[in-house]
Amino acid sequence: MEHPPKTLEEDVLPSPTTTELEELDDPIVKLQPSKMEDYFFPVHKLKTRLEDDKKEPVVIVACGSFSPITYLHLQMAKDYILDTNFEIMGGYYSPVSDDYTKEGLAPSHHRVRMCELAVERTSQWLMVDAWESLKEEYTRTAIVMDHFNKELNDNRGGVMTSDGKKRKIKVILLAGGDLIESFKIPRLWLDDDLHHILGDYGVLIVERTGADVFGFLLSHDILYQHRKNVYVIKQLIYNDISSTKVRLFIKRGMSVKYLLPNSVIKYIHENNLYTT
């Protein structure tokens, strides 16, 4: 279990590069198709070479509804940098399929496109993978993690180190504290899946207001058993934008500016999403 930095002095926050602060003029775009038969695994922002051989290559996978994606989801993926032992090769949003019966889900092709719009001008490492969303039936998160592992390690052989050898990428699930707390809901998660996700992959937990992550880690047997593979990202500034509230604001005709990227707001209006 990773603990937050003890003092701020010990923890040197990397300064963002200019490109990270500006919206990219020349966006790195490779849109996902809307049919499974046209599906390809997106790799256009994936780093293929490890810069620091002492670090462990990692790909972050964020599963969720993203209905719609907000600045919280974008910021959540950024906080990994506090952990200095990983070198991030890339990150993916994997929106759930339409079969996931949750209130407020816009059709999956809209959710995928909104995620793409959100990252295409603002990130040099985040991509959107439509595989899960293109499936007619719901796919459990453990199977989604296997899909990423297969694409990255089995099909592509991981990454290249400086001496030309290939190294396996650690695929890690990025999840908010609330998602982790859902592990305790009876029959929602299979124990075998939790052992697989936590034991064979790993979880990066982003603290969320109202969720006592450390207390929960202590109380949950399977999480505790795999605690070495569980990394908690302490939120220094809490951001509690929620997609539910964003949908409600839109429905009530209120402004959602500064809660999500303008390109996503424009898309929502153009496609008349969340108005009813």
Ligand SMILES: Nc1ncnc2c1ncn2[C@@H]1O[C@H](COP(=O)(O)OP(=O)(O)OP(=O)(O)O)[C@@H](O)[C@H]1O
């Ligand atoms: N405020 C937050 N702080 C930390 N993590 C969050 C926050 N909001 C969402 N997440 C995380 O983002 C991921 C995807 O979230 P998802 O879109 O499914 O839920 P949500 O934003 O809570 O949406 P909804 O309001 O529709 O339930 C999940 O891992 C969730 O825990």
Ligand SMILES: NC(=O)c1ccc[n+]([C@@H]2O[C@H](COP(=O)(O)O)[C@@H](O)[C@H]2O)c1
């Ligand atoms: N058994 C499982 O694999 C399982 C159970 C609950 C949620 N999840 C995942 O968690 C993510 C977020 O779910 P919610 O939007 O319901 O918070 C989704 O990607 C969903 O697929 C997976």
